[in-house]
Amino acid sequence: MKVTEHLARATSPLISFEIIPPLRGGNVQELLALIEDLIRFGPPFIDITSHAAEVIYEETAQGFQRRVKRKRPGTLGVCALIQNKWSVDAVPHILCRGFTREETEDFLIELRYLGIDNVLAVRGDDSGYEKPLQYGRSANLYACDLVDQIAAMNRGTYLEDDLLDAEPSDFCVGVGGYPEKHFEAPNLATDVRRVKQKVDAGADYVVTQMFFDNERYFSYVDACREAGIEVPIIPGIKILTSKRQLTSIPRVFYVDIPPALSAEVEAAPAEQAEDIGVEWALAQSRELLDRGAPSIHFYVMQSSRAIRKLLGRLDL
Ligand SMILES: Cc1cc2nc3c(=O)[nH]c(=O)nc-3n(C[C@H](O)[C@H](O)[C@H](O)COP(=O)(O)OP(=O)(O)OC[C@H]3O[C@@H](n4cnc5c(N)ncnc54)[C@H](O)[C@@H]3O)c2cc1C
Numbered sequence: 001m002k003v004t005e006h007l008a009r010a011t012s013p014l015i016s017f018e019i020i021p022p023l024r025g026g027n028v029q030e031l032l033a034l035i036e037d038l039i040r041f042g043p044p045f046i047d048i049t050s051h052a053a054e055v056i057y058e059e060t061a062q063g064f065q066r067r068v069k070r071k072r073p074g075t076l077g078v079c080a081l082i083q084n085k086w087s088v089d090a091v092p093h094i095l096c097r098g099f100t101r102e103e104t105e106d107f108l109i110e111l112r113y114l115g116i117d118n119v120l121a122v123r124g125d126d127s128g129y130e131k132p133l134q135y136g137r138s139a140n141l142y143a144c145d146l147v148d149q150i151a152a153m154n155r156g157t158y159l160e161d162d163l164l165d166a167e168p169s170d171f172c173v174g175v176g177g178y179p180e181k182h183f184e185a186p187n188l189a190t191d192v193r194r195v196k197q198k199v200d201a202g203a204d205y206v207v208t209q210m211f212f213d214n215e216r217y218f219s220y221v222d223a224c225r226e227a228g229i230e231v232p233i234i235p236g237i238k239i240l241t242s243k244r245q246l247t248s249i250p251r252v253f254y255v256d257i258p259p260a261l262s263a264e265v266e267a268a269p270a271e272q273a274e275d276i277g278v279e280w281a282l283a284q285s286r287e288l289l290d291r292g293a294p295s296i297h298f299y300v301m302q303s304s305r306a307i308r309k310l311l312g313r314l315d316l
Contacts, residue, residue, distance in 0.1 A: 001089055002172035003118050004204045006044040007232050007294050013316050014295035016091075016234075018047040020302055021074025030302075035082060037304035041311050045089040045118060046082050047207075047297070050075040052098020052124055076107065080114050090116055091174065094150075096140035097124030100133065101149055104140070105159050108150065112169050120174040120207065121146040121198075143175055144197045151202030175199070177206040177233060179220035183254040188220075192227045205231045207297050210238035210249075212280065213258050214287050235288050238299040239306040240277035243270050278309045285314055 006014060017038050022031050038046065079090035092111060094104060111119065123143045133139060138159075140146040152158075156168035175198040178191060185191035195206060206229070211217055217235050224233055240249065246262050249255060261280050265273050285296055300307050 001044075001117060002204070003045055003089070003091065003174060004172050004232065006089070007205070010044075010295070013289045013293075014044050015041060015311070015314075015316065016043045016045050016047065016295060016297045017300045017307070018049065018236075018297060019078075019300055020049045020051075021078045022302075031078065032081075034300075034302065034304050035086065037308060038300065039086050039088060041307075043088060045091050047091040047093060047120055048075050048078045048082070050093040050095050050124075052095060076110060076114075079111070079116055083114055083116055089118055091118040091120050092116065093120045093122055094146060095122060095124035096143065096146050097126070100137040100139055101159060102137055104146070104149060105153070108153055108169060108171070111171075117170065118172045118174065119150065120176070121150060121203070122176050142194075144194070144201045147173055147175060147198050147201040147203050154202070172204045173202055174205050174207055174234075175203040176209060177220065177224070178209045179211045179216040180209070180255050182209075188223060189227075192220075192223050192229070195224060196227050196229050199229050199231055203231065206233045208233065208236045209255060210236050210253060210299055211255055212240070212261055212284070213256065214284055214291075217288070217293075218291065232294045234295050234297045235293050236297045236299060237281055237284055237288075239274075239281040239310060240265065241274040241303075241306050243273050245273075245277075274306055275309075278306055281306075282310050282313055285310070289316075 019031075019034060019038070022028060035046070075092050079092045082088050082090040094107065099107075108119070121143050123146070140149060150171055150173050153169045154171060156166060158166045175195065177195050178185075181188040181191045185194065199206075206224070208217060208220065221233050238249070240246075240257070240261065243265055246257055246265055250257060261276070264276050268276060288296060298307055
């Protein structure tokens with residue numbers, strides 16, 4: 001079922017999760033245990049991130065050479081499992097970066113075959129890897145180009161005009177939004193206009209980047225509505241779980257940690273950081289639901305410990 005149908009039919013607040021496929025060579029049993037833990041909370045859908053290959057640059061006798069250091073497979077396999085073993089809707093993330101449009105089309109065809117109805121279309125983080133384009137291949141530059149491609153497929157338009165069995169797909173498409181603006185955007189108003197472009201291209205809903213101050217979300221929703229964006233805007237919440245994240249989260253995700261939260265974590269022993277993070281996210285979640293958020297999307301990533309503590313206390 002589509003994410004938008006889940007939202008429309010919900011009679012009580014919905015919660016969804018986002019997980020990362022294990023790095024190559026990682027232990028799939030741990031991932032299965034994580035999913036089992038999450039399934040107990042009855043999520044209507046689970047997102048699985050996608051990642052372009054990582055590269056390194058090496059100095060050699062021929063000058064600097066680029067070498068793929070780590071491939072990041074797993075999204076398709078994990079989605080197939082979630083969708084078909086647990087009958088929970090899987091939402092694979094699809095990227096511009098690191099993938100050609102031809103690879104994206106193949107991926108979408110596989111998803112259809114697996115009975116997957118939803119995708120989240122994002123440009124992708126900069127992994128230092130820009131795949132050289134071979135003759136006859138093309139790439140999506142921005143997420144709105146990717147949404148265009150998926151919308152075209154939903155109308156039955158594939159990359160090759162004469163493709164056999166080119167039936168229209170019917171994907172529900174989510175896109176990312178940034179309450180604190182995307183770090184490359186000159187200002188929030190421009191960034192919101194870019195989100196409108198994605199919605200006009202065919203996106204059905206928005207999931208926000210994590211934020212730790214709810215006012216950022218509420219004013220972002222207001223700005224989006226003023227810009228004519230009418231689709232659901234699902235808040236994304238991450239539980240802060242360690243002192244180290246006081247610096248890594250702002251560095252990696254370009255979001256602020258409110259002074260009250262950082263002061264409390266700094267003053268406490270390291271082992272209390274997670275409980276402080278859970279309290280904070282719990283208060284955020286309660287307020288979001290009280291003030292009408294359509295659902296909450298939790299960035300769980302690879303461990304369910306903190307989210308179990310939170311959901312054990314959140315009245316849904
Ligand atoms: C919910 C969510 C899930 C994510 N999942 C993943 C994941 O699985 N894997 C991963 O690698 N990353 C993921 N990311 C991170 C994301 O890939 C990065 O934040 C990326 O830098 C931007 O992606 P986007 O889709 O928002 O990009 P876009 O919407 O393409 O925007 C990127 C930047 O370009 C600007 N822009 C957009 N269109 C244009 C245009 N036509 N001309 C000029 N400027 C333009 C925007 O304002 C913005 O500053 C996720 C982010 C979110 C919010």
